[in-house]
Amino acid sequence: MKTLNSIHKKTKKRRKEIIDAALLCFNELGYNNTGLTDICKRSHASIGSVYHLFKSKEQLAAEIYLEGIRDYQAGYIKALEKETGAEKGIFCIIKYHLQWVDANKDWSSYLFQMRHAEFMNPIEEEFAKLNSEFMGRVSNWFRTQIENKSIRRQPADLYPAILMGPCQEFTRMYLSGNSKTKIDIAIKELADAAWRSLKNK
Amino acid sequence: MKTLNSIHKKTKKRRKEIIDAALLCFNELGYNNTGLTDICKRSHASIGSVYHLFKSKEQLAAEIYLEGIRDYQAGYIKALEKETGAEKGIFCIIKYHLQWVDANKDWSSYLFQMRHAEFMNPIEEEFAKLNSEFMGRVSNWFRTQIENKSIRRQPADLYPAILMGPCQEFTRMYLSGNSKTKIDIAIKELADAAWRSLKNK
DNA sequence: ATCATAATTAGAATTATATTCTAAAATATA
DNA sequence: TATATTTTAGAATATAATTCTAATTATGAT
Numbered sequence: 495m496k497t498l499n500s501i502h503k504k505t506k507k508r509r510k511e512i513i514d515a516a517l518l519c520f521n522e523l524g525y526n527n528t529g530l531t532d533i534c535k536r537s538h539a540s541i542g543s544v545y546h547l548f549k550s551k552e553q554l555a556a557e558i559y560l561e562g563i564r565d566y567q568a569g570y571i572k573a574l575e576k577e578t579g580a581e582k583g584i585f586c587i588i589k590y591h592l593q594w595v596d597a598n599k600d601w602s603s604y605l606f607q608m609r610h611a612e613f614m615n616p617i618e619e620e621f622a623k624l625n626s627e628f629m630g631r632v633s634n635w636f637r638t639q640i641e642n643k644s645i646r647r648q649p650a651d652l653y654p655a656i657l658m659g660p661c662q663e664f665t666r667m668y669l670s671g672n673s674k675t676k677i678d679i680a681i682k683e684l685a686d687a688a689w690r691s692l693k694n695k
Numbered sequence: 696m697k698t699l700n701s702i703h704k705k706t707k708k709r710r711k712e713i714i715d716a717a718l719l720c721f722n723e724l725g726y727n728n729t730g731l732t733d734i735c736k737r738s739h740a741s742i743g744s745v746y747h748l749f750k751s752k753e754q755l756a757a758e759i760y761l762e763g764i765r766d767y768q769a770g771y772i773k774a775l776e777k778e779t780g781a782e783k784g785i786f787c788i789i790k791y792h793l794q795w796v797d798a799n800k801d802w803s804s805y806l807f808q809m810r811h812a813e814f815m816n817p818i819e820e821e822f823a824k825l826n827s828e829f830m831g832r833v834s835n836w837f838r839t840q841i842e843n844k845s846i847r848r849q850p851a852d853l854y855p856a857i858l859m860g861p862c863q864e865f866t867r868m869y870l871s872g873n874s875k876t877k878i879d880i881a882i883k884e885l886a887d888a889a890w891r892s893l894k895n896k
Numbered sequence: 897a898t899c900a901t902a903a904t905t906a907g908a909a910t911t912a913t914a915t916t917c918t919a920a921a922a923t924a925t926a
Numbered sequence: 927t928a929t930a931t932t933t934t935a936g937a938a939t940a941t942a943a944t945t946c947t948a949a950t951t952a953t954g955a956t
Contacts, residue, residue: 501930501932502922502923502924502931502933502942503923503924504923505920505932505933508933508934514755516696517750523703523813523883524812524813524814525813526727526753526813526814527911528811529912529914530914530915531913531914535878539934540932540933541914541915541934541935542917542933542935542936542937543933543934543935545914545915545916545934545935546932546934550914550915551914551915552727567941591725605810607811608811610808610810610812612724612725612726612727614725633848648884648888649875649876649880649881649884650866650875651868651874651876651881652861652865652881652884652885652888653877654864654877655860655861655862655864655865655868655885656861656885656888658860658864659856659859659860659862659863659865659931660853660856660857660861660892661865662858662860662864663854663855663856663859663860663862663863664852664853664860666744666853667852667856672849672932673852674850674852675850675852677721679850680850680852680853683849684853684857685848685852687849687853687857687893688892688894689890690891691719691861691888691889691891692888703901703902703903703904703952703953704952704953705904705952705953706903706904709904709905722923729939730942730943731942731943731944732942740905741904741905741906741907741908742905742906742943742944743906743907743946744905744906746905746943746944746945747904747905748904751943751944752943752944818914876910
């Protein structure tokens with residue numbers, strides 16, 4: 495009996511080729527100025543293959559987004575939960591974020607660029623699930639720190655904003671090439687700044 | 696003698712009608728899912744009119760962006776330069792930002808959504824000019840504060856990130872309806888947090 | 897008021913490109 | 927090896943942006 499949904503050996507590879515090609519195209523040309531022909535040329539896949547593996551250009555863009563976010567978030571949680579001390583934990587997160595960005599410039603640019611993109615709609619559910627799992631674990635870490643009085647009590651909404659906001663803004667500048675500050679300096683300064691904002695007294 | 700480039704009285708009005716309609720369409724449907732027919736219907740302008748006044752859909756989107764940024768930045772500078780004290784100045788800026796966002800939700804959503812859009816290319820020059828004028832005046836204010844030792848000395852790149860980052864992140868959440876914190880509370884808390892980060896000692 | 901010129905409007909024709917579709921090729925299973 | 931399934935290919939189609947031509951409307955000079 496034939497197994498349903500059997501998948502060829504090369505499928506994963508082809509999928510990756512298309513994703514990699516599309517990521518580069520979208521970053522270089524922008525989503526709208528990237529034609530399917532661009533993606534096909536770069537990935538050496540045919541239109542048929544692209545549409546066989548992805549429902550649409552939009553969906554392809556969305557899957558790339560998810561792939562990046564998954565990798566980023568997984569490392570983030572790992573870095574955070576390793577640290578039980580508040581100050582060290584905050585340093586670790588900032589460090590993780592900036593190093594990830596530095597080591598994954600293509601992905602970072604894409605994630606920034608697409609953060610508010612409309613194509614998130616079709617994958618909203620998957621995205622919301624990822625985010626709530628992620629935010630849940632970050633919140634847990636913070637709750638512990640607040641309870642043991644390491645971190646000041648504030649409206650819960652504001653923690654991620656105060657913690658990551660400066661980092662995000664710096665990242666934006668960094669990726670657009672408008673920042674002169676080296677990553678290592680930025681890590682130290684931004685972590686210190688976050689700590690001054692968040693610490694209890 | 697006929698003046699060159701004479702402009703009809705209604706041109707400004709029509710332009711505004713198109714911009715207003717497009718802003719709403721882009722926010723509701725997304726840039727890509729908004730057709731020119733949507734914009735035409737909503738603005739009661741014909742395709743011909745739209746293309747007479749704007750080079751392309753992209754250009755139209757860009758002009759809307761500039762219009763929003765201009766208004767935001769003008770108010771920002773006015774709020775900032777009114778204050779000579781460091782702590783008060785920072786409070787003023789945060790307050791200005793969040794109140795502007797609250798009072799201009801459509802524009803804010805659009806500015807966020809489009810912050811990294813590719814269509815910025817054609818207006819890059821105009822945009823860079825706006826930004827450098829803006830950043831220059833913000834930097835001046837900070838320089839004064841640093842020289843009189845109110846604000847700690849740090850790599851220059853980091854001031855805007857530390858000052859506005861948390862605000863931006865909060866704004867993002869606020870606009871997407873995921874924040875429970877009221878604007879007035881957020882102003883106070885975020886301004887305090889920024890001050891703790893930035894103040895000298 | 898009227899003529900000459902320029903600006904604006906309208907929408908049909910064109911162009912560009914995302915998507916669908918059909919059939920062939922490759923792979924997997926029995 | 928025979929048969930079902932997946933994958934590939936690219937031509938055909940559909941959709942939506944842009945261009946173009948002609949008509950309309952406004953302006954300024956006389």
